[in-house]
Amino acid sequence: MADSRLQFVRMIAARAGALVMGVVASVIIARALPPEGRGTYYMAVTVGTAAMALGHLSVEQAQTAMWSDKASRASLEGNSVPLGLIVGAGAALAAMVAAAVFQGYANMPDLWLLATACAGVPLGVGVLYASNIAVLRDRPHVAALAPLAGAVVQCSCLAAVGLTGHLTVYTVVVVWSVSLAVSLAVLIGAGGVTVGRPRMGLARTTCGKGLRLHAGSAASYLLLRSDVFLLNALAGPRAVGIYTLAVTLAELSRLAVDVVAQITLPRQFGRDVDESAAVAARTVRLMVLLGAVSALTMVVAVSVLITPVYGAAYAEAAAFVAWLVPGILLLSAGRPVATFLLRFRSPWFVVLPSLTALAVNIGLNTVLIPAWGGVGCAIASTAAYTALVAVQVTSFVRMTGIPWRQLLPTASDTAQITGRLRRRPKELGMGRAQ
Template sequence: MADRRPQFVWMLVARAGTLVTGVLASVVVARALTPEERGTYYMAVSVATTAMAVGHLSVEQAQTSMWTEKRRRSSLDRNSVPLGLLIGTAAAVVATGLCLVFQEHGHFPDIRLLVLACTGVPMGMAVLYGTNITLLRDRAGVAGWSMLGSAVVQCLCLVAFGVTGHLTVRTVVIAWVVSFAVSLIVLIAARGVTVGRPDLRLAGTTCAKGLRLHAGSAASYLLMRSDVFLLNALAGSRDVGIYTLAVTLAELSRLAVDVFAQVTLSRQFNDDVDDSALVAARMVRFTVLLGVASALTTVAGVSALITPLYGRPYADTATVVAWLVPGVLLLSAARPLSTFLLRQRSSHLVVLPSLTALVVNVALNAALIPVCGAVGCALASTVAYSAVVAFQMTYFRRISGLGLRCLLPTSAEATRFTTEVKRRYRELHISRVP
C-alpha cells in the first residue's frame, strides 16, 4: 500500500493555509463591518450556498458510489465540470426567482446583492463535482492547491478592498464569487479533473442515482445551515453575524480530521466490503484522537484571541464556539462511517439519519433561539449532529457485524498518539532554539 503520509502532510499544510487565510479574511471583514453588516453579507452567501446544496442533486455522492465501476471512471471525470456548470446555472436561476418572490419575507438582503452571490453558484457546483473526482483519482495534492489558491485570492481581494477603502458588503460578496473561479481554474489547469466531451447517457444515470440520495444530502446541508435562516428570522442580523463567525472558527477543529478523511478516501474503495469496514473503524479511531486534540486547542485559542483579534462587539463568539465544537467534532470524526454507508448503495442509510436530525435541529432551534439566541442555535446544532452520528454508528454495526467499541481508541492507541504529539512538539521546539 502506498505511503500516504506525504499526501497527508501536504493536504494538512494546504488546509491550514486555507484556514489561516480564512481567519485573516474574517478579521479584515469584522474590523470593517459591524456584526449586523456581516450578518447581511452572510445571508446573501447563504442563499447562494443553499442553492448549491439543494440543487446539486447529490451528483458527487453518485460519483463516489459509482467509482467502484472502473470502466465508468473516465466518463465520470469528463462529465464533472460540464454537469456542474449546467446544474449550477439552473440552481442559480431558481434561487434568484425564489428570492424575488419572497423578498419581503424573512429579512432577506437586497435582491441585487442576492443575484450577485448567485453568480458564483455554477462555478461552485463545478468545483464541488470536480474536487470529488480529484480526490477519487487519488490526487489530493491538486485538491489542496485548488483550495489554498481560492482562499489566498479571496483574502488578497479583501485586503486590497480594505486598504483602498472599498471594503463593503458588496465587495465581500464579489471576493467570495471570485474565489470559486480561481478554485475551478486550478483544478482544470493542474489536471485534477478532465474537461472533455461529456457522456450524456452516463450524466443522466449519475443524476438519477444522485436523486435517490439527494434527500439525505440536502437534509445534511440544511442541518448545518437552516439554523442561519431561523436565527435571522427569530433573532436578527447581529446574532447571525456572531453565530456565523463562531461556525467559521469552530470548523478549525476539523482541520486535521478532514484532511485525513480526504487523503484516505480512495483507500476505502480499494478493498472488499469486509475489509472496508475494518479500514473505516481504524480511521474513526484515529479521527477521534485527532478531533479531541483539535477541539481542545480550538476552544482554548478562540477564548484567548477572539476579543484582541475581532474586537469587543464579537466577544460573545467564544461561548458559541464552545457549544458548537463538540457537535462539529463528532460529525467530522464519523466521516469514514458515512463513506462506508455510501458504498452500500442503499439510499435509506444516507437519507434517514439526515432527515431525522434536520427535524430535530429545526424544532430545537425554534424553541431555543427566542430564549438563548446564537447560543441556543449552537446547542441545537450539536444535539442534531450527535443524532446523525448515532444513526451512522447503528447502521455500521448492523452491516459490518463489528461492535461499537471498535470505533473507540484503545488506551494503547491514545498513548502512542500522545507520545507522537509530544515528540513532534519537542522536535519543533528544539528546531526553534538558536
C-alpha cells in the same frame, strides 16, 4: 506508508494555509463591517451556498458510488466540470426565483446582492464535482490546493480594498464569487481533473443516481445551515453576524480530521464488506483522537483571542464556539461510517438519519433561539449532529458486528500516532542530509 504521510503533510499544509487565509479574511471583514453588515453579507453567501447544496443533485455522491466501475472513470471525470456548470446554472436560477418570491420576509438581503452571490453558484458546483473526482483519483493534495488558491485571492482582494477604506457588503460578496472561479481554474490547471466532451447518457445516469441520494444530501446541508436561516428570521442580522463567525472558527477545528477522511477515502474502495468496515473503524478512531485534541485547542484559543482580534462586538462568539465544536467534530468523525453505509446499504440508510436529525435541529432551534439566541442555536445544532452520528453508528454496528467500542481510540492508537510524529522529523532530516 511514507507516501501516505507525505500526502497528509502536504494536505495539512494546504488546508492550514487556506484556513489561515480564511481567518485573516474574517478579521478584515469583522473590522470593516459591524455585526449587522457581516450578517447581511453572510446571508447573501448562504443563499448562494444553499443553491449549491440543494441544487447539485448529489452528483458527487453518485460519482463515488460509480467509481468502482473502472470502465466509467474517465467519462465520469470528463463530465464533471461541464455537468457542474450546467447543473449550477439551473440551481442559481431557481435560487433567484425563490429569492424574488420571499423578498421582504425573514430579513433577507436585497435582490441585487443575492444575484451577485448566485453568480458564483455554477462555479461552486463545478468545484464540488471536480474536487470529488480529484480525491477519487487519489490526488487529494490538488483538491486541497484549489481552496487554498481561492482563499489567497479572496484574502488579498479583501485586504487591498480594505486598505482603501471602501470595503462594503457588496464587495465582499463579489470577491467570494471570484474565489470560486480561481479554485475551479486550479483544479483543472493542476491536473486534479480533466475536462472532456460531455457524455450525455452517462450524465443522465449520474444525475439519476444522485437524485436517489439527494434527499439525504439536502437534509445534511440544511442540518448544517438551517440554523442560520432560523436565527436570521428570529433574531436578525446582528445575531447572524456573531453566530456565523463562531461557526467559521469552530469549523477550523476540523482541519486534521477532514484531511484524514480525504486521504483514507480511496482505501475504502476495491475491498469487500469486512475489509472496508475495518478501514472505516480504524479511520474513525484516528479521527476521534485528532478531533478531541483539535476541539480543546480551538475552544481555548478562541476564548483568549476573540476580543483582541475581532473586537468587543464579537466577544459572544467564544461561548458559541464552545457549544458548536463537539457536534461539528462528531459529524466529521462519522464520515467514514456514512461512506460505508453509502456503499453497502440502501440509500435510505443515509437519507433517513439526515432527515431525522434535520427535524430535531429545526424543532430545537425554533424553541431555543427565542429563549437563548445564538447560544440556543449552537446547542440545538450540536444536539442534532450528535443524533445523526448516533443513528449512523448504530446502523454500522448492526451491519458489521463491530462493537461500538472499536470506534473509540485506545492507548495504542495514541502511542502509534505519537511514534509517527516523532519519526517524521527524523525522516525529513535524513532526506535533507542526503
